[in-house]
Amino acid sequence: AFEEYAMKAFDAHAIDYLLKPISKTRFAKAMEKFFQANQALGMNIPPSNEENMHSESSNRIVLKVKNEIKIIPISDVIFLEANDDYVNIHTKEGKFLKNKTLTFYEKNLDPTQFVRTHRSYIVKINEINKIEPYEKDSYQLILKNGSKIPVSRTGFPKLKSALGI
Missing domain, CATH: 2.40.50.1020 (LytTr DNA-binding domain)
Incomplete structure (x- = not known):
């Protein structure tokens, strides 16, 4: 992803914007924001750890x-x-x-x-x-x-x- 597209992403109500190279820590923070936003909207998508996501x-x-x-x-x-x-x-x-x-x-x-x-x-x-x-x-x-x-x-x-x- 490119920095110049970040503003467009947030205009489209993106939860977060990640720049390459993406670290695991930064990705985890973005996913946490996603789960918090979904919980606030009443959607019940449980977070899962990496092991469960790939099992x-x-x-x-x-x-x-x-x-x-x-x-x-x-x-x-x-x-x-x-x-x-x-x-x-x-x-x-x-x-x-x-x-x-x-x-x-x-x-x-x-x-x-x-x-x-x-x-x-x-x-x-x-x-x-x-x-x-x-x-x-x-x-x-x-x-x-x-x-x-x-x-x-x-x-x-x-x-x-x-x-x-």
Whole structure:
């Protein structure tokens, strides 16, 4: 948005006007003004935190692939791999990129089905074929599809707990 349009925006009864680059703090203030204005008008739009605004159903992942919206059932997910602020979702059908963090999925996926084995990986427990030693004091998972996933020192106790060993 450009500064010269700010006056026009307020003439049109805008609640706030944001200039790029937009900080999270500034955006939150604008949203707070929005909710206060709606409350004053008697509209009941509850504020929601970022997590709720972006949460997905626990049985699917929705993403955009080219010009299509793709729905991936959680049952098709084999593992998730961190890729900066994105996640590669590996499925039986292929690999898909989603603009979420691995931490988001760690918090939202069913812990009885998925385990974080490494800072870069979350694995579906039922897809694990075997655990084998790898380098000094570490392990790797061999999945049913042949993928090899590292297990970190902090991930190993989580893995053992998830597998009940």
